[in-house]
Amino acid sequence: MKFYEIVVILKPYYKESLSLINELVKIINRNSKMINMIKLSNRKLSYSIKGFTKAIYYFILSKLNFKTLRDIYYYFRYKLYILRYFIIKLKKVESYKFIE
DSSP states (O other), rough: OEEEEEEEEEEEOHHHHHHHHHHHHHHHHHHSOOOOEEEEEEEEEEEEEEEEEEEEEEEEEEEEHHHHHHHHHHHHTTTTTTTEEEEEEEEEEOOOOOOO
């Protein structure tokens, strides 16, 4: 398993974003391990994405295997409340720190 940072930018609807993140955590915890998660709520975007000027950001640090990574990509592809997402494979986790 390798370490990944997952960044999810969601539409600013609290109930729907909470259910999306809960489902994402369930997917991660099935076969892998979530290490840390930070939520930045209702941040102003520098440019509008799909007509939205505010969004909810989630930063998730996790240790994933390939099957879970594939499930996460599939899950993100078909959710309407996700504006943007990206997944980064980390080389060194010891030197990596979340900005809080």
